[in-house]
Amino acid sequence: xxKIQKHMFEQVRxxxxxxxxxxxALEYQTDTDEKAIYPSNKDxxxxxxxxxxxxxxxxxxxxxxxxxxxxxxxxxVRYSNGRYYGFVNGSALPIGLAAxxxxxxxxxxxxxxxxxxxxxxxESVCQQWLQQLFQLTENTVAGLVGGTSVASLCGLAAxxxxxxxxxxxxxxxxxxxxxPALRIILAKQTHGTVVKMLNLLGFGQQQIExxxxxxxxxxxxxxxxxxxxxxxxxxxxxxxxxGAFDDFQTIIPKAQAAKAWVHVDGAFGLxxxxxxxxxxxxxxxxxxxxxxxxxxxxxxxxxxCGIILCADPKALTQALHQQGSYIQTSENRDNMxxxxxxxxxxxxxxxxxxxxxxxKNGIAELVELLHQHAxxxxxxxxxxGFKVLNDVVFNQVIICxxxxxxxxxxxKAIQNSGVTWCGGATWMGRKVIRISICSWATTETExxxxxxxxxxxxxxxxxxxxxxYK
Numbered sequence: 001x002x003k004i005q006k007h008m009f010e011q012v013r014x015x016x017x018x019x020x021x022x023x024x025a026l027e028y029q030t031d032t033d034e035k036a037i038y039p040s041n042k043d044x045x046x047x048x049x050x051x052x053x054x055x056x057x058x059x060x061x062x063x064x065x066x067x068x069x070x071x072x073x074x075x076x077v078r079y080s081n082g083r084y085y086g087f088v089n090g091s092a093l094p095i096g097l098a099a100x101x102x103x104x105x106x107x108x109x110x111x112x113x114x115x116x117x118x119x120x121x122x123e124s125v126c127q128q129w130l131q132q133l134f135q136l137t138e139n140t141v142a143g144l145v146g147g148t149s150v151a152s153l154c155g156l157a158a159x160x161x162x163x164x165x166x167x168x169x170x171x172x173x174x175x176x177x178x179x180p181a182l183r184i185i186l187a188k189q190t191h192g193t194v195v196k197m198l199n200l201l202g203f204g205q206q207q208i209e210x211x212x213x214x215x216x217x218x219x220x221x222x223x224x225x226x227x228x229x230x231x232x233x234x235x236x237x238x239x240x241x242x243g244a245f246d247d248f249q250t251i252i253p254k255a256q257a258a259k260a261w262v263h264v265d266g267a268f269g270l271x272x273x274x275x276x277x278x279x280x281x282x283x284x285x286x287x288x289x290x291x292x293x294x295x296x297x298x299x300x301x302x303x304x305c306g307i308i309l310c311a312d313p314k315a316l317t318q319a320l321h322q323q324g325s326y327i328q329t330s331e332n333r334d335n336m337x338x339x340x341x342x343x344x345x346x347x348x349x350x351x352x353x354x355x356x357x358x359x360k361n362g363i364a365e366l367v368e369l370l371h372q373h374a375x376x377x378x379x380x381x382x383x384x385g386f387k388v389l390n391d392v393v394f395n396q397v398i399i400c401x402x403x404x405x406x407x408x409x410x411x412k413a414i415q416n417s418g419v420t421w422c423g424g425a426t427w428m429g430r431k432v433i434r435i436s437i438c439s440w441a442t443t444e445t446e447x448x449x450x451x452x453x454x455x456x457x458x459x460x461x462x463x464x465x466x467x468x469y470k
Contacts, residue, residue: 004058017061018105024069028076033446036418037084039075046071082439082446083420088240088268088396090294091439092302099353100302108346110144113332119346124333126348129355130309133363134273135286141313143320143338144347147306148267151292153197154308154340157319158290159232159261160201162312166229166259172318176202184208185233187219191240191265215428216244216391221251231260237285238269241427241434242389243374243396245269249284262288268438271298272394275364277371281393290316295347298367298395300440301354305347308338366440370395374437377447381435384455385462389427397435404431406461413457420450 036043049071078084080091092100110119127142145151160182164171167180184198184207198208212223217239227233233255235246248264255262264270264285270293272278273285285291289312295305310316317337329337336342358366374395378388386399401407411424411433425434 017065020062020065021069024065024073027069028073032078033081035078035081037078037081037421038415038418039077040418043074046074077421079439080441082441082443083450084439085420085422085435085437085450087423088297088436088438090297090300091441092296093300093354093357093440095357096301096350096354100350103346103349106346106349108349109343110346110348111336111342111344112328112334113330114328116346117332119348120333120335122346122352123335123348126351126355127333130307133355133360134270134291134309136309137311139313140309140311141316141338143308143310143316143335144344144351145306145308145339145341146304147296148265148292148294149193149197149306150340151294151306151308152194152263152265153200154316154320154338155263155290155292155310156194156197156201156232156234158310158312158315159263161319162289162315163230163232163261172321181230182207183228183231185211185225185227185231185260187211187213187217187234187236187246189213189217189219189239189241190234190236191267194234194265216393217242218244219246219251221247224251224254227255227258227260229259231255231258232263233260234263234265235288236269237264237266237272237282237291238394239396240267241396241398241425241432243269243392243394244390245272245281245285245393248282248287252284252287256287261290264288264291266291266293268294268297268436269394271363271367274360275367277364277368278394295351295354297438298370299351299354299358299363300366300438302350305351307351310338367395369440370437370442373442373444373447374435376444377435377437377451380447380451381454384451385458386433386454389430389432395437397437398425398427398432399435400427400430400432401458401462403465406458406465407431407433409461409464410454410457413460414454417453417457419453 079089108116108119110116113120123144130142131138131140143154161171163182164179169179171179184203186208188210209225212220214220237245252262270291273282291309293307295301295307296303320340371394374392374397378392378397381399382388389398389400401410408431415421423434425432
């Protein structure tokens, strides 16, 4: 037995370490609503405890866990708090977090059925449930990745493969460099990650045809250029600032008639399709060719869980083709053929747990609750003196003060309060504060506490701007 094996078997017991980690995790969850959402400067100074060179020898596992539980825990951002409204970050449902704990102990590699039958089975079930939830065709396949960024990469890669075959070009055989030109059609409000993924796929700025948007950030139907079978068109289910949805029922049929590929970036908004209440927003979205969506946003699955959905399985699997004589595929689902990576954690376990726990009606209720709270927030933040700049159609609220200076300074004060947290952006040329209601834990009581802080910070910076603050 080697020195390291002896240490592992005789001095470091997995069960003991797991009990220690469990104790620290439960302490972290205690009174979480009363703890600061964002680390203070004093807390951030504690991060220096992690500095230093790589240790020479095997360390003390208990001491390392204590370091994480103390200095580490002090420097987390508490998404699970109902007063966190930043970056469209959801909170983990309790069932999802518990399932992830169990899956982490199982430590499954989800690449192949032979590597983990349970991971393959549950991803297969999730695929079927997502088809039903979003009213997609039975041939639609799902792959689980880190987030919508990579999910969009997969959908756009499938689009590139399929549109080039329309032009008589096999990218797998001939590569990209001498391929016929494809046209990329994007709205000017398209999320930046879509452009990033297009760059990774070999598309440059000169191949993008930018389409004007309306005042809510929706692609203007009348501004879309003529489409053809060389086009990849990207639409949005949920603008990242306003929450607005593109006009799917008008745009997608026209695109399909021209044999253009339609990819829908639905990071948080695609979940609205689970509720009949949002039928007018999502009508026709199921007619697209591919969709990207996050489980860790609106659904409140634990991080990380991105989903690529594609109605053209061959295009997706050919675009992500993997070779290797050692790969042992089966007649069952082999998860790796739907994603860029092979080895990865079995994130489908907690996704399955969240979907199974909520069910269709529970998911609908959750997305409707987020919208209800966004409407409540917008109504009361107006009373507090802010301007609301968007139609609150889903879970996003854009607010500002009378000037960019007051808006920016008020946002800094809100972020430093420790009571609530949100981010900023630029919207139609103005500095704004961006509110994302994305947590199951948010209540009207939590919103009231937040608005009190927003109001106090705004009043202070209005007075400072007018030179009358005392």
